[in-house]
Amino acid sequence: MILYDYWRSSAAYRVRIALNLKGIPYQSVPVNLIKEGGQQHSADYAALNPNELVPVLVDGEVTLNQSLTIIDYLDEHYAGPQLTPSEGKQRYLVKALAQDIAIDIHPINNLRVIQQLNHRFDIDERNKVHWMQHWINTGFAALEQKLAPIRGIYCVGYEVSLVDVCLVPQVYNALRFGVDMSAYPNIDEIAGRLNELDAFQRAAPDNQNDAT
Amino acid sequence: MILYDYWRSSAAYRVRIALNLKGIPYQSVPVNLIKEGGQQHSADYAALNPNELVPVLVDGEVTLNQSLTIIDYLDEHYAGPQLTPSEGKQRYLVKALAQDIAIDIHPINNLRVIQQLNHRFDIDERNKVHWMQHWINTGFAALEQKLAPIRGIYCVGYEVSLVDVCLVPQVYNALRFGVDMSAYPNIDEIAGRLNELDAFQRAAPDNQNDAT
Numbered sequence: 484m485i486l487y488d489y490w491r492s493s494a495a496y497r498v499r500i501a502l503n504l505k506g507i508p509y510q511s512v513p514v515n516l517i518k519e520g521g522q523q524h525s526a527d528y529a530a531l532n533p534n535e536l537v538p539v540l541v542d543g544e545v546t547l548n549q550s551l552t553i554i555d556y557l558d559e560h561y562a563g564p565q566l567t568p569s570e571g572k573q574r575y576l577v578k579a580l581a582q583d584i585a586i587d588i589h590p591i592n593n594l595r596v597i598q599q600l601n602h603r604f605d606i607d608e609r610n611k612v613h614w615m616q617h618w619i620n621t622g623f624a625a626l627e628q629k630l631a632p633i634r635g636i637y638c639v640g641y642e643v644s645l646v647d648v649c650l651v652p653q654v655y656n657a658l659r660f661g662v663d664m665s666a667y668p669n670i671d672e673i674a675g676r677l678n679e680l681d682a683f684q685r686a687a688p689d690n691q692n693d694a695t
Numbered sequence: 696m697i698l699y700d701y702w703r704s705s706a707a708y709r710v711r712i713a714l715n716l717k718g719i720p721y722q723s724v725p726v727n728l729i730k731e732g733g734q735q736h737s738a739d740y741a742a743l744n745p746n747e748l749v750p751v752l753v754d755g756e757v758t759l760n761q762s763l764t765i766i767d768y769l770d771e772h773y774a775g776p777q778l779t780p781s782e783g784k785q786r787y788l789v790k791a792l793a794q795d796i797a798i799d800i801h802p803i804n805n806l807r808v809i810q811q812l813n814h815r816f817d818i819d820e821r822n823k824v825h826w827m828q829h830w831i832n833t834g835f836a837a838l839e840q841k842l843a844p845i846r847g848i849y850c851v852g853y854e855v856s857l858v859d860v861c862l863v864p865q866v867y868n869a870l871r872f873g874v875d876m877s878a879y880p881n882i883d884e885i886a887g888r889l890n891e892l893d894a895f896q897r898a899a900p901d902n903q904n905d906a907t
Contacts, residue, residue: 533837534795545784549798552790572757578764583746586761590802599829604816617811625745 484509487531487539489516490691493589493652494550495538499691500648501554503682505563513693516594536595551585554645566645577644580629584649588622592656615660623657626650627667634669636676643677651677655688696721699743699751701728701735702903705801705864706762707750711903712860713766715894717775725905728806748807763797766857778857789856792841796861800834804868827872835869838862839879846881848888855889863889867900 486502488495488511502509514537515522522528523535532539532548539546540553547553558566567581568574590596592615600606600614630638638646654674657664664671677683688694698714700707700723714721726749727734734740735747744751744760751758752765759765770778779793780786802808804827812818812826842850850858866886869876876883889895900906 533840534799534834535837536799545787547787547791549791549794551798552787552794555790556787575757575759575764575768578767579759579761582761582764586763586798586802587746587748590798591808596803599826600816603822603826604812604818606816610815614811614815622746625747628745 485512485541486510487512487514487528487537487541488691488693489514489537490688490694491594492516492537493593493656494536494585496652496655496686496688497550497585497648498538498540498553499686500651500683501557501566503685504566504643504648505557505561507557507561507563511692513691515693551581551645554648558645564643566643566648568644573639576633577639577646580626580638580646581644581649583622583626583629584646584653588618588653589656591618592660612660615656616662619653619657619660619662620666622653623662623667623670627669630669630673634673636673638673643680647673647677650674651683697724697753698722699724699726699740699749699753700903700905701726701749702900702906703806704728704749705805705868706748706797708864708867708898708900709762709797709860710750710752710765711898712863712895713769713778715897716778716855716860717769717773719769719773719775723904725903727905763793763857766860770857776855778855778860780856785851788845789851789858792838792850792858793856793861795834795838795841796858796865800830800865801868803830804872824872827868828874831865831869831872831874832878834865835874835879835882839881842881842885846885848885850885855892859885859889862886863895 484507486498486509514528523537529535534548538550538553539548547556554566567577597611600611633639635641637643638650650670651674654670684690696719698710698721726740735749741747746760750762750765751760759768766778779789809823812823845851847853849855850862862882863886866882896902
């Protein structure tokens with residue numbers, strides 16, 4: 484199993500957590516999104532994924548991009564904790580909450596969006612931070628409200644789910660950009676507990692070989 | 696079945712297509728994203744979906760947001776064409792391509808992002824259009840390349856899939872913002888063919904009761 488990876492990519496971070504939770508050994512191949520104008524734009528990488536984004540997972544003859552698709556694939560082919568319940572009402576609850584993070588928050592405030600804002604509107608550091616905070620605060624405010632009545636020790640009850648896998652990288656980003664987490668006690672507490680788990684610790688950006 | 700809907704929302708448009716393909720009758724409840732500062736921000740709607748986004752589907756006791764989750768739910772509970780194959784390699788191909796549109800393109804250039812760009816950076820109409828075009832062109836260039844070797848009469852082979860359901864609303868947006876579709880002959884031809892289908896026509900923004 485090969486993961487084309489970048490230490491600070493939230494999407495790659497999700498896949499690292501899922502692989503660790505399932506106990507699947509993998510080889511990380513770092514794709515540096517900053518160096519050389521972004522190694523994801525190299526001809527070799529663009530041939531692997533024309534989107535020129537990480538992560539990509541290669542499992543034998545299967546090559547997949549999109550972190551949520553990769554995690555569904557792992558969930559449906561490998562043992563270990565089921566990250567999306569295979570049926571019942573909680574199946575859709577988990578999917579929707581994970582997408583609240585992976586679709587409504589993350590795509591608007593990742594590296595390539597900030598690069599475009601810089602390029603087009605010449606924004607300064609303060610405005611960049613405000614942009615990041617705005618989308619994280621908007622999403623976290625809704626998520627905090629949704630988690631309150633359903634949470635257990637993790638986001639959805641008492642088993643780690645795909646929501647937790649998406650939450651921790653987003654909280655990492657939130658802290659990086661100075662979001663005040665005291666407004667989100669449920670999120671903050673759950674993320675803190677998840678970060679004590681070995682699978683999450685080993686997946687953390689600062690614990691990757693390519694971290695600088 | 697009740698769909699909280701807005702004629703120009705790409706995400707709601709996807710759900711309308713899926714409902715029509717499956718032949719499920721539904722009642723559309725328009726949520727005007729522009730009027731009154733955005734009806735999605737009203738207390739009643741925010742109680743239904745704290746994210747304050749459309750669509751939301753209510754099916755008896757089930758209330759769901761996130762268009763991709765809603766469509767998975769419909770796929771797994773209702774008859775009609777299977778939009779994501781239930782197994783096999785094509786299952787993940789369909790998921791990843793749909794997410795290439797629904798995660799990598801659409802969230803960065805919807806109404807609320809443009810409103811924030813206006814609010815924060817006071818961008819003019821030309822820059823707004825360029826922003827929209829940039830993300831659609833970036834995503835379509837990759838998608839065009841991916842579709843070339845796998846497409847049939849539709850995106851993935853010869854049956855309508857979730858990829859087609861995501862593609863048509865994104866092409867509608869592309870045309871609205873003046874993207875030159877001649878650069879994407881596969882996408883353009885497939886979207887043209889899909890738009891001849893009754894399920895897609897009835898879901899089109901201009902055919903909704905709340906279209907203005």
